[in-house]
Amino acid sequence: MNPIKVGLLGLGTVGSGTFEVLTRNQEEIARRAGRGIEITAIAIRNLEKAKALVKGHAKITQDPHSIVSDPDIDVVIELIGGYDLARELVLKAIESGKHVVTANKALIAVHGTEIFAAAQNKGVMVAFEAAVAGGIPIIKSLREGLSANRIQWIAGIINGTTNYILSEMRSRALTFNQALKEAQDLGYAEADPTFDIEGIDAGHKATILSAIAFGIPVQFDKAHVEGISKLNTQDIAYAEQLGYRIKLLGITKRAKHGVELRVHPCLIPSKRLIANVEGAMNAVMVQGDAVGTALFYGKGAGSEPTASAVIADLVDVTRLLTADPLHRVPHLAFHPDSMSDIDVVPMSEILTSYYLRLRVSDRAGVLAEVTGVLAKHGISIDAVLQRPAGEVLNQTDLIIMTHECQEARMNQVLNTLTSIQSVHGEIVRIRKEELNG
Numbered sequence: 001m002n003p004i005k006v007g008l009l010g011l012g013t014v015g016s017g018t019f020e021v022l023t024r025n026q027e028e029i030a031r032r033a034g035r036g037i038e039i040t041a042i043a044i045r046n047l048e049k050a051k052a053l054v055k056g057h058a059k060i061t062q063d064p065h066s067i068v069s070d071p072d073i074d075v076v077i078e079l080i081g082g083y084d085l086a087r088e089l090v091l092k093a094i095e096s097g098k099h100v101v102t103a104n105k106a107l108i109a110v111h112g113t114e115i116f117a118a119a120q121n122k123g124v125m126v127a128f129e130a131a132v133a134g135g136i137p138i139i140k141s142l143r144e145g146l147s148a149n150r151i152q153w154i155a156g157i158i159n160g161t162t163n164y165i166l167s168e169m170r171s172r173a174l175t176f177n178q179a180l181k182e183a184q185d186l187g188y189a190e191a192d193p194t195f196d197i198e199g200i201d202a203g204h205k206a207t208i209l210s211a212i213a214f215g216i217p218v219q220f221d222k223a224h225v226e227g228i229s230k231l232n233t234q235d236i237a238y239a240e241q242l243g244y245r246i247k248l249l250g251i252t253k254r255a256k257h258g259v260e261l262r263v264h265p266c267l268i269p270s271k272r273l274i275a276n277v278e279g280a281m282n283a284v285m286v287q288g289d290a291v292g293t294a295l296f297y298g299k300g301a302g303s304e305p306t307a308s309a310v311i312a313d314l315v316d317v318t319r320l321l322t323a324d325p326l327h328r329v330p331h332l333a334f335h336p337d338s339m340s341d342i343d344v345v346p347m348s349e350i351l352t353s354y355y356l357r358l359r360v361s362d363r364a365g366v367l368a369e370v371t372g373v374l375a376k377h378g379i380s381i382d383a384v385l386q387r388p389a390g391e392v393l394n395q396t397d398l399i400i401m402t403h404e405c406q407e408a409r410m411n412q413v414l415n416t417l418t419s420i421q422s423v424h425g426e427i428v429r430i431r432k433e434e435l436n437g
Contacts, residue, residue: 149288
């Protein structure tokens, strides 16, 4: 049987890893796929770099459009990233009847609905395992391994850069800026780290997980996204004293009137396995009604871990080439005519618990004044800590842990507290998730 011919768009970190792993393990991969898989054409700007890696084993071009329209290409791997050009090339490949494999989470999270509809119309596959959590097979697990389950919630550490920063802030008491600089020096963070540290990357990935878990369209524009750039080493230390660790989580869960979709820092009980995921590693917790709680852990980025997911998609596409398009695994796990239009719940309506840190005047009656505001809004207190405010005289840090309440009510509380004369500066609010099974 003739080998599958693949066109590769991009030869960066993941692209070069994909070429090297596919070349190195070609025989083993062919045995699994049932036929050979060969990268026969590569589009890249830097031709000299490509020539040094490819060594004549594939055609090299600077024109990606020539690959997506090449009639000899069966599958296009899109690894150039970004939104506009990637969307144009993927849609052109689909229109040309080619299957697509991509690691581009931004593309899928923002344009996935359009892309999947186009693929369905042409009877081709779009595979995107590498778009979420690198080498962890979380997409396949949700679409296939857990298909018997009614998924209740997913919570994941799905950005290695931010997890590395938070780990270093906790273990070595580094400031955010110090930890970020170190992450950049080690290659974990880009020169412009905005997508990572402001939660956008994790938001893209959470959007994809939410769509697959609940059978809803990808809708990144409705996700609530916060990053870690405002976190303080102080709060990480206080959380530790209270038995918690702070992680940036992507969370999606069933709610009474829809689906929650949010990314933000969270306090997690330190006894949870996911709270002990350190460095640049990723982990995803899934709660299903039949399986209970499952934890998926591994490398969320890097050349070969991500290449592992890209090639796994290639193998799946190869196995299913001759299958009736109507009997392939649906892109978002649910058949297109069974997708739900349930709403993404506004952040103001979500229910969660909170960690609050206030800098207050160190005098009698202030604690009663603060807790009185919480009581007036019907918010119950779980724990209170009072700690010295460093070198600031006559002031103290007041740390309050609350029970579950609606976000809108907490917003009202914070507005009231900031107007109190004895409360100084900005109030720190970090949400808390127990992640009970």
